[in-house]
Amino acid sequence: MSKPTKVIWLAMLSLLLSGFWLAPLSFASGDHGGSHGGHNAHEVEKGPNGGRLLKEGDLTVELLIYESGLSPEFRAWVSRDGKPLENARLSVELERLGGHVDQIPFTWDSNTGYYRGEGMVREPHSFNVAVSIFYNGERTDWNFESHEGRVQITKQMAEKAGIKTAVAGPGTIKQSVTLYGKTAIDHRSISHVRARYPGTVLSIEKALGDLVEKGEKLATIESNDSLQTYPLVAPISGQIIDKQTSRGEFSGERVLFTIANYSQLWAELQVFPTRRGQISRGQKVSIVAGDRTFDSTITSLAPGGNGQPFAIARAVIENPNDLWTTDLMVQGQVVTSENPVPLIVENRALQPFRQWTVVFIKVGDTYEIRPLKLGRSDGNVTEVLSGLNVGDRYVTENSYLIKADIEKSGAAHNH
Incomplete structure (x- = not known):
């Protein structure tokens, strides 16, 4: 697929996201207080405090x-026949995508007149909710x-x-x-060829400009x-980059041909x-020139010579295809330290x-x-301190399409 065609395809695809193949799942924006808002796929009955109302008989x-x-x-505010209940036992289970369940016990707060859930409700506020009330030996359940x-x-x-995911x-x-x-x-x-x-x-x-093989x-x-008579042969394989003789001339002791092999170059940094x-032999280095990158190792470190105020670090670039x-002009990203961390994601x-x-994250479809919460980064990957678990499958490419659909569909739940 050509680049213009791919751009057109992605543009068309983004227009189709919320209409056909991306099906945004409903959420209950009315369940959040404070600054929560957003669209609601199904109207939720709300109570006087802005929360979701759950009813069963005379219990609310x-x-x-x-x-x-x-x-x-x-x-939570619990009442029966419109009268507040202070001695009910209330619990909530939050089943998140991937199967993890948060257990939220509640305690009665006499100062405020409501039941307060223990612990913070971590983001995202996206879950299947199971609510249980125990009162006078009876249990009532709701699920939404x-x-x-x-x-x-x-x-x-x-x-x-x-x-794509990883x-x-x-x-x-x-x-x-x-x-x-x-590069050099x-x-x-390089071989300078003279007559023996x-x-x-x-x-x-x-x-x-001719390419020659060793012994040719x-x-x-x-x-x-x-x-x-005797043949003058190439001592190495490579390309003739200089020729200083013609038929009928006396060879003397001068250089007649210069041959260079470009299958391996140096990056001189x-x-x-x-x-x-911070720089020493054996360090890893990524050589970058435009969209080209080659991972190598510093093999030598020597004074620049001719009064230069810098040293020269050399790293080999394998160049079999003459790219x-x-x-x-190149940049060299020299690795000065490597720190293992428990969890990373690609930037x-x-x-x-x-x-x-x-x-x-991706679970099924x-x-x-x-x-x-992020930690250190090296430009390619970033340490994850919280919010993701080892083994979670996450989107690495074209995640902006998913983000765009969530925002357009109203499933973003504006805070």
Whole structure:
């Protein structure tokens, strides 16, 4: 698929998200207090405190997640025949996407006149809710869905949209410094070819720019001393980059051909005194030039020479397809430390969402936000301190399509 075609396809796809193949799941915006709001797929009956009303016979529970100026917490008002009950036993189970269940016990607060859930209700506030009331030896249960930041995508449409995932797990945060320099030919890959016995050049077999193999004939020389002819052959494979002789000339002791092999180059990086203590042989380095990257190792570190105020760190670039050229300006990301951490995500997976940075987890055909608390980053991956679990499958590519649909469908639940 050409690049323009792919752009058109993604643009069309984004228009279709909320209409066809992405089915936003309903959520109960009325269940949240404080600054929660948003669209509601099904109208929810609300109580005087703004919470969801649950009724069974003459028993009523108003359930609210309150978070105005506080960490989100459950509050509940329980009544029978319109009269508050102070001695009921109330509990709530929150089943999250992926099967994890939060148990929320409640205690009566006589100062406020409501039951307060113990502990913070962590984001996202997206779960299947089970409410249980025990009163006078009787148990009453309610079950309902309260989903936000969630959509469903079939496997086929996810593949067409280029949505890809990875499994969250431990990794390494690499700290690095950036050096600048250029590419150069490895000095061991240049050969200056002279005649072994000076004489007349009888024939020339190769021209400037020709590719030659080791042992291939370059020219024929007639020795002045013995008058015998012998072949002048290439001592290495490579390309003829200089030719200083013609048929009929006397060879003398000068260089007749210069051959260079570009299958391996050097990155020569400048190390100024302020960085010298951080750079040493054996360190890993990523050589970057435009959209080209090569991972290598610093093999030598030597003074710059000619009074230069910097040292030169050299790293090998394997170049079998001649994608790299000499005298190319490059950056070198030199790894100075590697720190293992319990959980990382790829940076390309991160999306801004409301006041958070999130990734989208995938369970079956369902995708949902996960707000993250992040730690160290090395530009490629970032440490996750909370909000995600080892083993969670999360979206790495084209997660912006999922975000766009959640926001357009109203499943974002505006805070």
